Amino acid sequence: MESPKQSRKLVAEGGESIVDFDNKAFKPIPQAGIDLAVKAMNAGVMYRYQPKTKEASLTAAFEHNFAKYMGLKHAVGTNSCGSAMFIALNIVGVQPGDTILTNAFTFHAVPSVIEHARAIPVLVESNREWAMDPEDLDKKATETGAKVLLMSYMRGHVPDMDAIMEVVDKHGLILIEDCAHAYATLWNGQLLGTFGEIGCFSTQSSKGLSAGEGGIFVTNDDEHAARAVLYAGSYERLWMKHYDLDADLMDRLQNQVPGYSMRMQEVTAAMLTPQIDRLATIKQIHVENWNLLHSLIHDHPNIEIPMPLAQVDPFCDTMQFHLVGLSRDVADRFIDLMKEEGIPMQIFGARRNARDYRQWEYVKAHQDELKDTIANIEFACDLSMQPHLTQDNIRVMGQVILDVLAYIAEQSGQ
Ligand SMILES: Cc1ncc(COP(=O)(O)O)c(C=O)c1O
Structure with missing residues (x-):
């Protein structure tokens, strides 16, 4: 033959x-995104806090629109999904040595983020369709007493979310969703990224929204959003160049949260602007x-x-x-x-x-x-x-x- x-x-x-x-x-960047990026570069306005107001910031507008698309209160742009997940682990109070439940089958960026937080991944089995096995999750949560679940929808594969949420409730787990591969993916009509306290998306090139690098942190929780903005690297009163933050909360948290320099930049937001649609x-x-x-x-x-x-x-x-x-x-x-x-x-x-x-x-x-x-x-x-x-x-x-x-x-x- x-x-x-x-x-x-x-x-x-x-x-x-x-x-x-x-x-x-x-995927190529839509021409409208290329034009916006070139305009930002020509003007020398690449840093998200350079525009004088939130209305003039491409990053703030993208965050606002992505939150609206997700039906959530807040979205915060980061320089990667790994950064968004690292910030999430910090926000929910993960300490060095804590155990974190996560998928045995996922990309190595996910356990790497847990290692970055100096925590210990507890790997949960995957089923034949490559999604997390709720029974093994229950078993590992019982055995380890872990309180945080960083769950990855690897290659867009979705576990039985009813069974997963039952385990989450039973053990009082904090759920952080890794939606790097799960844009526009629904369970019973509900978008993934809206099941947990925090959802994290990637805008690295191969992903549904694609800009070379980048990430998005989403949440309905005002304080999580406030902390995410500060952790990403917002200092003094730069948080005023974001939509939907509570001024009293921001003033209170302003100097309590370190800044990890994990912000999204204007050129990334420019490339992403026409992509939600x-x-x-x-x-x-x-x-x-x-x-x-x-x-x-x-x-x-x-x-x-x-x-x-x-x-x-x-x-x-x-x-x-x-x-x-x-x-x-x-x-x-x-x-x-x-x-x-x-x-x-x-x-x-x-x-x-x-x-x-x-x-x-x-x-x-x-x-x-x-x-x-x-x-x-x-x-x-x-x-x-x-x-x-x-x-x-x-x-x-x-x-x-x-x-x-x-x-x-x-x-x-x-
Ligand atoms: C499943 C999964 N989660 C998270 C990430 C991290 O994304 P980023 O490269 O934006 O940090 C990736 C990267 O490809 C991934 O495949």
Whole structure:
């Protein structure tokens, strides 16, 4: 059998792939955002507190609009989601040595933030659909007495939120939501990021709102918002250049809270300004593309795609599936061939991936061996599906996946 590339004539004379789309290219900044950013740079106004009033600040306006979009009272821009989560841990009073419940399956930025706060992550098992297991959460909360849950919706996967909130209530946990991958994602019609005391979003390039770097802290709690503004790095009476803060509260807290220099800057806010409105359009493209790819590959015997719970309305900007019935070597060969085809993918539990908790050597985690998580990441493939991909691109992706599987089956006899 010819290799998939040869048989589909997808390779040019020189041998390079001619799949002419890049599934990992990130979303461009809308022209209106580029214009605002250039204007800010031309004027030399890049620092969020340079404009004389909150009305003139792009960052303050973006915060105000994002809070409105979320249906929450407050949003505070930061320089990353990691910073927003670190600020959140400080606000809820985490002390060095405290235990913090979090996902065993997430990106290493999450345990890193707990380490940054000199606290100890307690890793909670993931289920087959890569979301947090509420039963294991209950067990670990009981065993450790931890009082804070930093829960990550890794790759937009949503646990049974009713069951999670029951455990949160039962143990009196403070819930902080990591929504880096969960823009415009709902459980029973309620946006993720509104279930806990604090929600944290990322505006790093691959995310739903995309600006290279950046983060957003959201809350309904006036005092949490006040502290977040101060922790991010607001001094003297600069808090007056924010919307919706209580002046008495700010004057009282002004010099009690250290400033960690984690502010969002005007150029970031400029790039983000037109992006809230495009989230719905992007989501629709993601969902249509995801459904199409699912229909093309889900019944292949080597592919298992766990579906979200019925209550979830997902963002669908990536697809994950388990490779089943393949050895480690053959699964790795699949990834290599997909890359050669011009469609890079990864397996979470292989090749020192930063989403495999066994790689977090810096974490002095309170943990047993996490058998479910290992079983659920060992052969879990991860595919980025940015919204520039057309339905034709998706059909090519689906065909390449099937062709590569057929090719390795013939080569390996598996
Ligand atoms: C699940 C998850 N949470 C948090 C973060 C941290 O985001 P940031 O890079 O904005 O700090 C990331 C980064 O990719 C992530 O993947």
